[in-house]
């Protein structure tokens with residue numbers, strides 16, 4: 001096994017994905033290897049690439065993190081479109097596969113449609129079609145289809161040491177929602193009705209030719225940074241006060257629960273921001289597109305030679321964080337408690353912000 005593959009396979013989810021690739025045929029025309037992009041990329045006959053991706057919402061419903069079918073619809077649509085955003089695609093549309101609960105199919109259908117429709121209208125995307133079935137409980141899969149100009153190809157691979165690392169916006173909303181549900185803290189800001197992430201499609205497109213690598217934070221910030229580090233054979237140093245990276249809901253819940261910022265960035269119930277790398281000489285160009293979009297990217301830190309994650313000087317074991325849920329037997333409350341313990345071991349929420357990064 002290659003060293004790069006061994007590094008990726010330290011993470012249990014990566015091992016499962018690699019195994020699928022070994023078990024199933026993969027088209028030779030497909031760009032890149034498994035793990036290397038948020039969406040699958042296939043060349044079309046013209047100067048474009050087809051971008052395909054899908055996401056399922058069922059675990060969140062089973063675990064009680066989402067109680068409403070509307071939230072499930074919203075998140076399924078956003079998750080799929082967010083993967084298109086990460087590769088900078090122009091969406092062509094969504095496909096939906098919905099298992100409606102046998103007892104009240106029409107009520108669930110209307111709620112799913114409200115959620116999916118809200119995201120589609122905000123993103124200017126239509127639903128192409130799909131499949132409907134019935135079962136014991138609601139489950140929902142959204143597939144997103146788009147195209148990318150071949151010249152604008154961007155995946156998770158392409159970063160070099162010494163580049164800047166950004167997030168497209170404040171982080172922690174997904175983990176705040178999960179923690180509020182698991183620990184029984186019904187704060188309005190952490191309620192699922194307040195969880196309305198939208199895919200960063202405009203920003204993803206604007207980063208064509210600027211970002212060298214990009215991934216979304218659907219599994220949380222630490223997983224995104226860890227995956228970028230492994231795929232690019234480098235390290236990531238976050239040099240920013242962690243609390244300042246959080247959305248208001250995570251700040252409020254952290255205060256309520258008495259925990260620091262890191263669990264909201266390390267937990268795997270992420271949000272749908274983009275994390276991207278940028279050479280320093282493109283900083284002015286990023287500032288320009290950010291102004292045009294009225295968008296404030298968050299400077300996180302930089303890529304460094306070496307391996308792994310460093311948060312304000314503190315080493316973080318990305319594999320340990322990402323494998324924790326499996327090690328807790330998939331039990332979410334035990335996972336959340338173990339995560340908080342892991343995050344509290346040593347270290348501090350330091351503040352080493354590079355003054356140059358404040359340009360934005």
Ligand SMILES: [Mg+2]
Pocket residue numbers: 038082083086215216217218
């Ligand atoms: Mg993704």
